[in-house]
Amino acid sequence: MSSTPKVGFVSLGCPKALVDSERILTQLRTEGYQISASYDGADVVVVNTCGFIDSAKAESLDAIGEALAENGKVIVTGCMGVEENAIRKVHPSVLSVSGPQEYEEVVRAVHEVVPPNIEHDPFVDLVPPQGIKLTPRHYAYLKISEGCNHHCSFCIIPSMRGKLVSRPIGDIMEEAQRLVNAGVKEILVISQDTSAFGVDVKYRSGFWDGRPIKTNMVALAEALSKFGVWVRFHYVYPYPNVDQIIPLMADGKILPYLDIPFQHASPKILKAMKRPAFEDKTLARIKQWREICPDLTIRSTFIVGFPGETEEDFQYLLDWLTEAQLDRVGCFKYSDVEGASANDLPDHVPEEVKQERWERFMAHQQAISAARLQLKIGKEIEVVIDEIDEEGFPIGRSSADAPEIDGVVYLDKEIPVKVGDKVYAKVMDADEYDLFADIIRII
Numbered sequence: 447m448s449s450t451p452k453v454g455f456v457s458l459g460c461p462k463a464l465v466d467s468e469r470i471l472t473q474l475r476t477e478g479y480q481i482s483a484s485y486d487g488a489d490v491v492v493v494n495t496c497g498f499i500d501s502a503k504a505e506s507l508d509a510i511g512e513a514l515a516e517n518g519k520v521i522v523t524g525c526m527g528v529e530e531n532a533i534r535k536v537h538p539s540v541l542s543v544s545g546p547q548e549y550e551e552v553v554r555a556v557h558e559v560v561p562p563n564i565e566h567d568p569f570v571d572l573v574p575p576q577g578i579k580l581t582p583r584h585y586a587y588l589k590i591s592e593g594c595n596h597h598c599s600f601c602i603i604p605s606m607r608g609k610l611v612s613r614p615i616g617d618i619m620e621e622a623q624r625l626v627n628a629g630v631k632e633i634l635v636i637s638q639d640t641s642a643f644g645v646d647v648k649y650r651s652g653f654w655d656g657r658p659i660k661t662n663m664v665a666l667a668e669a670l671s672k673f674g675v676w677v678r679f680h681y682v683y684p685y686p687n688v689d690q691i692i693p694l695m696a697d698g699k700i701l702p703y704l705d706i707p708f709q710h711a712s713p714k715i716l717k718a719m720k721r722p723a724f725e726d727k728t729l730a731r732i733k734q735w736r737e738i739c740p741d742l743t744i745r746s747t748f749i750v751g752f753p754g755e756t757e758e759d760f761q762y763l764l765d766w767l768t769e770a771q772l773d774r775v776g777c778f779k780y781s782d783v784e785g786a787s788a789n790d791l792p793d794h795v796p797e798e799v800k801q802e803r804w805e806r807f808m809a810h811q812q813a814i815s816a817a818r819l820q821l822k823i824g825k826e827i828e829v830v831i832d833e834i835d836e837e838g839f840p841i842g843r844s845s846a847d848a849p850e851i852d853g854v855v856y857l858d859k860e861i862p863v864k865v866g867d868k869v870y871a872k873v874m875d876a877d878e879y880d881l882f883a884d885i886i887r888i889i
Contacts, residue, residue: 454488459496497526711766745774751800
């Protein structure tokens, strides 16, 4: 074992899990551990798993197996960690298994395998104030709560991550301040249910920078806007309070972007899904939002082939999409998840019908997305640079594009830029998902 203990880390799943990984790594780094970029250079490997659907569980088990084969000493944590028996049945030699948010248990398990270096001096071996981040320097995820109070029939997240627990808003703002001070130019606000932030503490006031601030989504958006960076909200349920942040978007205080997981449109299927905060007036609200903020981008996810979904229900969904004109959409074929109540619903849809509906859905929405992107040709947009390709051409994102899930903006290289720069660019062309633009100037 090396004098400086080293930990390998594999992080799977959603941005919320990525933040969990960042917290664990920050604590380990504070204690003097180095992070190994390879299996063979690590004294132990931590695998942060995903357990949302069966394919994610299979990926997690494969990652654990690879880490065991390459290193031999593996600690497992994350959402699939709540199914310790299932993990040990496949991989009995893992050293420790813990669930999501059990940071102390992971650190304790690491200590048992490879104790921290007693010569470590945290005042000399500096950890950046913003902690260890697994995202590029210019953007970061800001998690504002844990858990969820809903009981959607297809989801087991509440059983894995527990009920809603909102973070103190002062702590959130202090973390955001550290991120901005470290050079972050885009903050992505995440949680399981961002609209419900503060419900569990009855929206009580906290304090930041000597001022009281309410624990709710609107007050948080207003406060984050003061930093002068991009602020993007994810996983927003369409509660009435969402109406209140649209004017902030219209005023340029936060990005005109909403990630709302609608999941379906048929009232019958939504009821079977036990979806919260859905009403028949959603289309009217979307129209009203766009009247207030014409540049608003709405992204969403949907499930096709849910138990009991008829052809009539599916056609209702397609017609709803035509009316809603959403900008960015993802779609999943329904699959049973162990422990979910939807498994026991009658009238499961055959796999071939799910596949056929998924293909029709994607073709239908692709045409909508492509048409909406065509409307941007000729417009000037703000773009943040995420990478420079091998030929020196910059690739970035506009306010309409969240990292890794939405489209990108391909740029010319007449003006030299670097990763993290923001530029104004004129849109010259578009395809189904991406834009092509010429840089006008660096901001």
